[in-house]
Amino acid sequence: MNERSKKIFLYVCIVVPFLGYCIFYYSNMIKNAPFRFADFESIEFNYGATANMNNKFDSKTSKYQYVNKRDSLIQTSLKLRKDDLLYLHRKATEYGFWNFPDEMISTGVVDTAKNNVRFFLKFNYKEKSKQMLFDTDFKGDPKLYDAAKTMVAEVQRVLNDAEDRH
The missing domain is CATH 1.20.5 (Single alpha-helices involved in coiled-coils or other helix-helix interfaces)
Incomplete structure (x- = not known):
């Protein structure tokens, strides 16, 4: 040559x-460009038993309700800082939240003996929103399960940190 x-x-x-x-x-x-932090409006996060998701947070209204260890429903106001919201937005991008299916729930017979938890997470933007419904007993792709579980854990950690600050 x-x-x-x-x-x-x-x-x-x-x-x-x-x-x-x-x-x-x-x-x-x-x-995926429509999911820009400049267009970000709010986060909605609900979780609990499959039948009733009593634990709720909405960053738009700052309303936060959860069931404590004594099974009492606590309603409070919880304001997240802009840094917290930016952190969650970046984590959603890192874990590929925008490409998650809308529903990752168990199919078939639900075992009521197990303590299954259902999570609902929604990021709202000016023109678009992305939501995810996730069960802890989801039997799909293990990588997708781990990414969704980690994303939910990050949101819970940020909420707990914000609650500790107040």
Whole structure:
């Protein structure tokens, strides 16, 4: 092979696949562009037993209600800082929340003997919103299950930290 053929071969084998990967990667980012923090409005988070999700938080109204260890329903006001909301937005991006299916719930017979918990998480933006309904006994893709469980744990941690600050 002469020098020119080597350069063409190198270009075709390295540069073209790299450009193809860049187009694939950034097209997904552009597709999800409506989920920008500048357009962020609120977060809704509900969880509890499958039949009744008594634990609720809405960042728009700052209303937070939860069942404590003595089975009492506590209603309070909980305001999240902008940094907390930005953190949750970035974690949602990191875990791929925008690509989660809307429902990750158990199908078939629900075992009432188990203490299954259902979570509802919704990010509201000016033009769009993304929500997820997630059961702890979801039998789907394990990676998706772990990502959803971690996202829910992050939201709970931020709420607990905000409650400790007040």
